[in-house]
Amino acid sequence: MAIAPARDPLTNRPRIYEGSRIPERVPTILEVDPVLREEGDILEINFGPNHPSTHGVLRLIIQLNGERVVGLEAVIGYLHTGFEKNMEAKTYWKAITYAPRMDYVAYQANEYVFVAAIEKLLQMEIPPKATWMRTLMLELNRLHSHLVWLGTGALELGAVSMFWYCFRERDAILDLFEMVGGARMHTRYFQAGGLAEDIPIGFYEECQRFCDTMPARIDEYEGMLDGQAIFLERTKGVGLLSAADAVALGQSGPVLRASGVDWDIRRSEPYLAYDDVDFDVPVEADGDVYARYRVRMREMRESVRIVQQCLDGMPEGPWIADERKVVLPPRHELHTSMESLIHHFKLVTEGYRVPEGEVYVPIESPRGELGCYLVSDGGPRPWRVRFRTPSYVVLQAAPTAMSNALIADLIAIVASLDNVMGEADR
Amino acid sequence: MTRYADAPGFVEEREALGEVTVVVERESLRGAAEWFRDEQGFNFLADLSTADYLGWGAKGVAGYWGSPPPSPQTRDWTPPARDLNAPGSWGLQKLPEPKPKRFSVSYHLLALGPDPRRLRLQVWCDDGEPVPSVIRVWPAADFFEREAWDMMGIAIDGHPYLKRILMDDDWEGHPQRKDYPLGGEPVRFSDED
Numbered sequence: 001m002a003i004a005p006a007r008d009p010l011t012n013r014p015r016i017y018e019g020s021r022i023p024e025r026v027p028t029i030l031e032v033d034p035v036l037r038e039e040g041d042i043l044e045i046n047f048g049p050n051h052p053s054t055h056g057v058l059r060l061i062i063q064l065n066g067e068r069v070v071g072l073e074a075v076i077g078y079l080h081t082g083f084e085k086n087m088e089a090k091t092y093w094k095a096i097t098y099a100p101r102m103d104y105v106a107y108q109a110n111e112y113v114f115v116a117a118i119e120k121l122l123q124m125e126i127p128p129k130a131t132w133m134r135t136l137m138l139e140l141n142r143l144h145s146h147l148v149w150l151g152t153g154a155l156e157l158g159a160v161s162m163f164w165y166c167f168r169e170r171d172a173i174l175d176l177f178e179m180v181g182g183a184r185m186h187t188r189y190f191q192a193g194g195l196a197e198d199i200p201i202g203f204y205e206e207c208q209r210f211c212d213t214m215p216a217r218i219d220e221y222e223g224m225l226d227g228q229a230i231f232l233e234r235t236k237g238v239g240l241l242s243a244a245d246a247v248a249l250g251q252s253g254p255v256l257r258a259s260g261v262d263w264d265i266r267r268s269e270p271y272l273a274y275d276d277v278d279f280d281v282p283v284e285a286d287g288d289v290y291a292r293y294r295v296r297m298r299e300m301r302e303s304v305r306i307v308q309q310c311l312d313g314m315p316e317g318p319w320i321a322d323e324r325k326v327v328l329p330p331r332h333e334l335h336t337s338m339e340s341l342i343h344h345f346k347l348v349t350e351g352y353r354v355p356e357g358e359v360y361v362p363i364e365s366p367r368g369e370l371g372c373y374l375v376s377d378g379g380p381r382p383w384r385v386r387f388r389t390p391s392y393v394v395l396q397a398a399p400t401a402m403s404n405a406l407i408a409d410l411i412a413i414v415a416s417l418d419n420v421m422g423e424a425d426r
Numbered sequence: 427m428t429r430y431a432d433a434p435g436f437v438e439e440r441e442a443l444g445e446v447t448v449v450v451e452r453e454s455l456r457g458a459a460e461w462f463r464d465e466q467g468f469n470f471l472a473d474l475s476t477a478d479y480l481g482w483g484a485k486g487v488a489g490y491w492g493s494p495p496p497s498p499q500t501r502d503w504t505p506p507a508r509d510l511n512a513p514g515s516w517g518l519q520k521l522p523e524p525k526p527k528r529f530s531v532s533y534h535l536l537a538l539g540p541d542p543r544r545l546r547l548q549v550w551c552d553d554g555e556p557v558p559s560v561i562r563v564w565p566a567a568d569f570f571e572r573e574a575w576d577m578m579g580i581a582i583d584g585h586p587y588l589k590r591i592l593m594d595d596d597w598e599g600h601p602q603r604k605d606y607p608l609g610g611e612p613v614r615f616s617d618e619d
Contacts, residue, residue, distance in 0.1 A: 010539075026587040027565035077592040084577075085601055089608050120443055247538060250471055250566025261538070268542045356522045359443055360534050360546060362472060371534065373475040377482060377522045388473035388534070396569050425592055 011260035016242040016287040030399035032071040056421025079425040091351025103423035108141040109365035117374040130194035135273040136310035145366035153415035193327040194320030235290035239413035253368025258291035265364040289416040351380035391419040459563040468535035474570035476578040480604040556583035577602035
């Protein structure tokens with residue numbers, strides 16, 4: 001009689017590995033076994049903070065036994081800029097500019113989560129056009145983030161040409177961002193109440209052209225990597241993270257889905273127009289670097305699908321709520337309307353007041369659960385802003401995923417976690 | 427209507443803007459955390475947020491001069507506001523609800539599964555009062571608790587490796603506190619050293 005393989009209750013799939021690999025004493029520090037420390041020839045090396053493979057300024061203190069990683073500690077904070085503290089001193093609409101600068105790859109997700117928190121406290125209704133356009137922008141941004149990840153991640157494994165291919169499409173996305181927001185990055189296109197500007201003429205055509213070409217481009221990327229023996233050798237079975245460990249360590253997004261957990265905030269707690277668009281949540285069961293690569297590649301295809309649906313279903317109408325106590329009045333009214341001028345002056349100098357309360361708003365950013373905890377005392381400046389950033393949390397999983405890995409695989413594992421240090425250190 | 431009244435150390439439960447907040451006693455946080463994980467299925471610690479309420483509501487009400495309080499406990503009282511020499515008062519429209527203690531520590535929990543629910547588990551503490559670590563309940567609390575210590579100076583009790591995470595190891599003060607000035611850090615390697 002065959003014994004059924006042990007299945008994970010969380011995913012209903014065979015377990016990636018038995019038990020837990022989370023380090024015993026401190027969950028985020030891999031400590032060298034004392035026996036090994038006495039007997040073995042342990043070499044301690046310092047990796048980073050200034051190293052092209054660390055995606056910013058991540059420092060890893062690594063203990064090696066031969067080529068095996070037996071000890072690891074992540075040291076962060078080199079890019080700490082005090083965003084949360086600074087935002088407490090700004091009025092809300094000035095603080096919006098801070099949020100996207102934390103994650104300079106998935107900036108619109110960060111911008112949206114802060115705006116969404118403000119709108120939740122204000123209990124504002126957003127016009128449908130703004131809702132759909134935000135969904136479109138967030139998905140373009142997801143594509144942008146995954147393209148940067150794919151390009152740099154493959155580059156680190158020696159696939160240099162991937163970088164150029166990915167940045168070609170990234171540039172097309174940045175052109176679209178420039179078209180709507182005037183800036184290629186940190187567009188600040190989302191305003192409390194809707195969008196900062198109407199969708200420009202010609203955007204739909206340009207975006208449609210992008211949607212038409214992008215699936216073929218993704219085929220191209222997969223053609224270049226999926227059939228490449230070196231890439232497969234270096235990613236399959238490397239950097240394992242089981243579903244139970246991923247949940248215990250607070251992982252989310254592609255890293256969690258690559259461990260077999262079917263979880264996506266866009267589907268489980270829909271926001272914006274995600275309830276009205278049709279998309280699949282890609283899940284892979286292997287929990288290795290290759291599974292994370294597969295999840296992100298499949299997510300890119302889903303994002304193109306969502307962008308296409310947003311283009312097709314984009315409603316007409318106003319792009320920002322008509323709420324004069326929060327939203328700047330139309331420019332042309334300032335010359336003729338006294339009230340508009342007063343509102344404009346008050347909003348710019350004093351800012352709008354947000355009712356007292358505390359909220360936590362989670363969204364699915366390209367990296368996982370991005371949360372914004374916002375406390376207001378009823379004044380025009382946030383009392384406390386805190387971001388739950390996926391890049392920060394994903395580093396907690398590094399020692400678990402890297403235990404007993406080869407030093408050469410370390411680069412692949414760091415890349416597969418897709419951390420942006422600006423967001424981790426804030 | 428309290429769903430979680432059986433939680434160890436339960437103080438109060440409130441719902442606002444669709445979010446449920448459960449406040450528990452600081453001393454019984456560890457037991458409450460285990461209760462929420464094991465009995466209620468909150469297997470995922472999404473976030474640990476801290477807030478410093480020093481000076482909460484001290485800006486007073488904007489717009490007119492108030493009178494001194496009849497007694498320190500009086501709530502329906504308007505403190506003096508709007509200095510005539512500094513027009514454009516930054517005061518509030520009404521006084522916010524007073525907070526029980528200086529710091530709040532909020533654990534944003536998620537029941538990750540077919541029936542997803544979110545919950546905010548909250549404890550309150552004053553400066554120097556230790557908050558028990560929940561690292562053994564949710565290992566994800568590790569970085570969060572180190573950050574709570576680093577940024578807010580919340581003494582986490584029972585964390586195996588409580589050291590600064592975002593600031594330098596030898597940094598003085600806790601930058602997210604309200605009494606920590608913005609831009610007040612000393613300039614290193616300047617001529618004045």
